[in-house]
Amino acid sequence: MRFLVTGSTGFIGGHLVRYLVSRDHSVTALVRDLTRAGDLTSSRVNLIEGDLVLGADLADSLDQVDCVLHLAGATMSGAEQGYFRVNATGTRKLCEALARVRRPPRLVFCSSLAAAGPSVPGRPRKEDQPVAPVSAYGESKLAAEHAVRGFADRVSAVAVRPPIVYGPGDPAFVPTLRTMVRCGVVPKRGFGTRAYSVIHVDDLCAALLAAAESDVRLHPEDQVAGVYTVSDGFEYRLEDLAAAMAEALGRRAPAVVPLPGPMIGLAALAAELAGRLLGTAPTFNRDKARELRCPAWTCSTENAVRDLGFHPTITLRTGLTRTLESSS
Template sequence: MNTLLTGGNGFLGTWLARALAARGDTVACLLRPSSDASGLAGISYSRVEGDVTDTASLERAVPGRDVVFHLAGIRRAATRDEFMRVNAEGTRNVCEALLRAGGKARLVLCGSLAASGPSSAGHPHVEEDPFHPAEWYGESKAEAERIVLAYADRLPVTVIRPPRILGPGDHENLTFFKLIKKGIRLEIGGGPRPLTLVDVEDVVDLLLVLAERPEALGQSFFCGGPQDFTMEQLQDIGARELGVHPRTVKLSPWMLKGLAAAADMVTQATGRKLPLNRKLARQLLAPAWTCSGAKAERLLGFRPKRDLEDSIRRSARWYREQGWL
């Protein structure tokens, strides 16, 4: 299989590139000239310089591919327009480049649970639920998915919607491990607040299924298992793996919001990005971030198989070994 990855140097992209190369597939990664590709070291791949906002580079990168995995996007930006320009319109650019190349290559878009927004406790999101994103990033991912599925009559397209992903190399959950390493365990009042978590290798496995199965075409799929966790449980498992006995710091919702507002003020004044911000506070205070993987199991026979407690332990060990903690 001749594949192109956008965002191939990111956390998920490096794991996918490694899996594709191990199978003997041809792997090309669309990377900006300034991109850090150190995570791809040791993986057999070719580098194609470009960007999803640069249509000329897509014209060069797309022809001859069997599958394009579109993982590229931004998670942080100062304005809604910037999220839309990269995450939504960049997706449209990929679709248009595929059409001009003949419309034969399959497009697998990496969407996000953020497009659906928070769920309610006891009622995980299913794919048929309407989008209710809670912030600009989620809005842009929802629009990207709408764009892709609007091309379903002209292109073979499919979408994966991962929840919070765990595994070695992840930056999104690193803050909580850093706090644990410092002896602090956060507990936010008003909980528990369930989370659907998934191991990065399970996400890769479903991406590979979506690249090949005809039943996946024109469809979107959550990637989630039967067991939900809370952020407190994640911290407890990480603490045991790191051999730390942290003290619990209890925060009320209003205290968390106040600290997040103060952190944003520091960031604006100094340019220094702190681990806490208003966006993270809103995520932590949502009643739940859960989704059901039943559709992927029903239509594709896919079910995540990694033990999530082991995923948390693997992450903690990797952070420690790499000196991130």
């Protein structure tokens, strides 16, 4: 197939481009800055420069691909409007460009479990549950899903909602957990159970490709059809994740220490202030702290297995080991 990938210089996007090329697909990568293309600058990847929010001229490129894999988005922002500007407005402008093509290519939108909202420990979230995002990031990804659904009568589209994504080059989850495990202490909010779903980036790439090759699609009037959550199929307590990281590092399992909510909020504020002083984007902020108030972020893969033929293959233990080896 012929693919156009947005967000190709990001963590997931870079893996996806390489994943598709390794399977002999034709790939065009949309990048905002060609100087950041890195190892994407190969004869097997066609690079085009453009910014979706500013209105990239994609007419010629869209007319020559079978599917657009839309990963471009903001995962961290100093202000709520930053999430909506990139995630919602950028997605809407992409859909407008697709709708203008004589034969619009299929669209696979990489959304987020944050768009659906949290779950309850022991009861993974399913696609037919009412959505309830708790963060600005989640609300912006849900707004992006609504934008895609608004064009569903003209553009064949599907949305995939992953939970925590990790793997080589992961900028947040693995580095943060690794640092805490090495310190021997992993903090958690409150005394209750904290449960999470995760997925290795290669399994997510497989899920996105399966969605591209399927015939399922979003429906303008149906909030469930064409939306799929994916994970490695297991639910992990925070203690389980910490123990798995400790095993991969060859260390003893760390102590998981409950912290009161206000301390989490102060830590988020401190991270934001430090980021402003250093001129960098923090990997933790008050918006992410809102998500930590919830006891569980888990999801079911039942519908993705049934409709997309998606089957995760990378266990947490294997995935963490590979990730650590790649950074050593």
